[in-house]
Amino acid sequence: MLLLARCLLVVLASSLLVCPGLACGPGRGFGKRRHPKKLTPLAYKQFIPNVAEKTLGASGRYEGKITRNSERFKELTPNYNPDIIFKDEENTGADRLMTQRCKDKLNALAISVMNQWPGVKLRVTEGWDEDGHHSEESLHYEGRAVDITTSDRDRSKYGMLARLAVEAGFDWVYYESKAHIHCSVKAENSVAAKSGGCFPGSATVHLEQGGTKLVKDLRPGDRVLAADDQGRLLYSDFLTFLDRDEGAKKVFYVIETREPRERLLLTAAHLLFVAPHNDSGAAGPAPGPSALFASRVRPGQRVYVVAERGGDRRLLPAAVHSVTLREEAAGAYAPLTAHGTILINRVLASCYAVIEEHGWAHRAFAPFRLAHALLAALAPARTDAGGGGSVPAPQPAAEARGSGPASGIHWYSQLLYQIGTWLLDSETLHPLGMAVKSS
Numbered sequence: 402m403l404l405l406a407r408c409l410l411v412v413l414a415s416s417l418l419v420c421p422g423l424a425c426g427p428g429r430g431f432g433k434r435r436h437p438k439k440l441t442p443l444a445y446k447q448f449i450p451n452v453a454e455k456t457l458g459a460s461g462r463y464e465g466k467i468t469r470n471s472e473r474f475k476e477l478t479p480n481y482n483p484d485i486i487f488k489d490e491e492n493t494g495a496d497r498l499m500t501q502r503c504k505d506k507l508n509a510l511a512i513s514v515m516n517q518w519p520g521v522k523l524r525v526t527e528g529w530d531e532d533g534h535h536s537e538e539s540l541h542y543e544g545r546a547v548d549i550t551t552s553d554r555d556r557s558k559y560g561m562l563a564r565l566a567v568e569a570g571f572d573w574v575y576y577e578s579k580a581h582i583h584c585s586v587k588a589e590n591s592v593a594a595k596s597g598g599c600f601p602g603s604a605t606v607h608l609e610q611g612g613t614k615l616v617k618d619l620r621p622g623d624r625v626l627a628a629d630d631q632g633r634l635l636y637s638d639f640l641t642f643l644d645r646d647e648g649a650k651k652v653f654y655v656i657e658t659r660e661p662r663e664r665l666l667l668t669a670a671h672l673l674f675v676a677p678h679n680d681s682g683a684a685g686p687a688p689g690p691s692a693l694f695a696s697r698v699r700p701g702q703r704v705y706v707v708a709e710r711g712g713d714r715r716l717l718p719a720a721v722h723s724v725t726l727r728e729e730a731a732g733a734y735a736p737l738t739a740h741g742t743i744l745i746n747r748v749l750a751s752c753y754a755v756i757e758e759h760g761w762a763h764r765a766f767a768p769f770r771l772a773h774a775l776l777a778a779l780a781p782a783r784t785d786a787g788g789g790g791s792v793p794a795p796q797p798a799a800e801a802r803g804s805g806p807a808s809g810i811h812w813y814s815q816l817l818y819q820i821g822t823w824l825l826d827s828e829t830l831h832p833l834g835m836a837v838k839s840s
Contacts, residue, residue, distance in 0.1 A: 446576060460573045466543070467544060479498055509570060602733075651732075656721055670695070673751065703719060
């Protein structure tokens with residue numbers, strides 16, 4: 402048995418070494434000077450990528466119209482770049498309003514236009530639409546789309562202008578009309594465009610030895626309160642962070658329950674368990690609770706919270722009182738436990754994000770859990786020869802140095818996300834994706 406375990410460990414270790422090599426290696430032509438990329442103009446009616454605009458591989462689904470009186474209006478930012486001409490025929494400044502991602506891509510494109518055609522500037526004919534001039538569910542209503550031309554309105558340049566927009570990083574570019582190019586970007590109503598799914602560093606977990614701990618302070622060896630697939634509370638091993646960004650300030654969805662009153666912050670693409678309508682909570686969650694993206698949870702739905710009844714601690718459904726779209730907090734952490742669930746601020750959440758299928762995600766992490774178990778089995782606590790004391794099993798290098806788990810999105814999560822984009826449809830994956838798709 403030990404020999405078999407060692408063989409499996411060698412295979413897994415080899416995989417860990419090979420994957421980074423494939424991702425970061427120089428590839429063909431290493432050491433050779435790269436020639437400038439030859440740009441090919443787009444043909445009339447061509448769009449890149451070659452998928453529908455509101456699908457995962459492009460700009461993602463429509464999130465809802467933004468008006469000046471809506472909560473989401475603060476998602477829009479004005480663009481006063483002097484190198485861009487805004488038509489602004491409404492004389493309201495609406496064409497200058499856009500999401501930060503759209504603004505960044507547009508500013509990058511403005512530089513490319515001036516480099517390509519000295520003396521010519523980028524021109525925006527349509528930006529955010531507050532008057533309903535576009536088709537239903539147009540991304541113009543969210544400030545995520547712009548229609549562009551060159552300042553000289555030379556239509557012979559528009560094919561190349563479209564190509565420059567692709568190179569500038571727009572998520573979807575369409576040579577829509579002889580009179581303009583249409584460009585759009587992914588949604589930005591949460592930091593899920595930069596990370597799969599996380600909690601703020603101030604979130605708390607419950608430890609087996611008693612008390613609570615900030616999620617940012619978790620380390621391998623901690624056992625935290627979680628739940629099994631039958632809704633029974635238990636303590637589960639903390640394995641690693643699927644995402645960890647301690648320095649950034651991010652915005653989160655805020656979900657508050659009415660009774661008992663609990664408050665949970667998490668990113669849009671993170672999964673939260675929602676109780677079915679027939680779950681009374683008499684004996685924990687009923688079979689088959691839904692795991693929904695946080696961005697899809699609505700007031701009136703019920704999530705699971707820890708409650709004390711007659712000296713017994715159990716999970717009970719609690720009605721969601723409010724869902725706030727944005728709140729800034731420091732740090733972003735996505736802890737993974739052996740059971741794939743975790744109680745954060747006394748609310749039951751999945752450890753997974755991006756894919757709206759908790760069961761699939763948990764099964765997909767089975768090889769990772771197996772590798773973790775094998776490493777633990779092959780590096781048991783050893784007896785110190787000098788004093789007979791117990792010495793804990795060695796941790797991975799970064800953690801052994803005392804720096805904690807590595808920062809950034811875990812390589813295994815990125816690998817699964819890439820596979821998911823090949824195999825799954827856009828209704829299963831969150832439209833905002835992960836850093837590997839939006840950076």
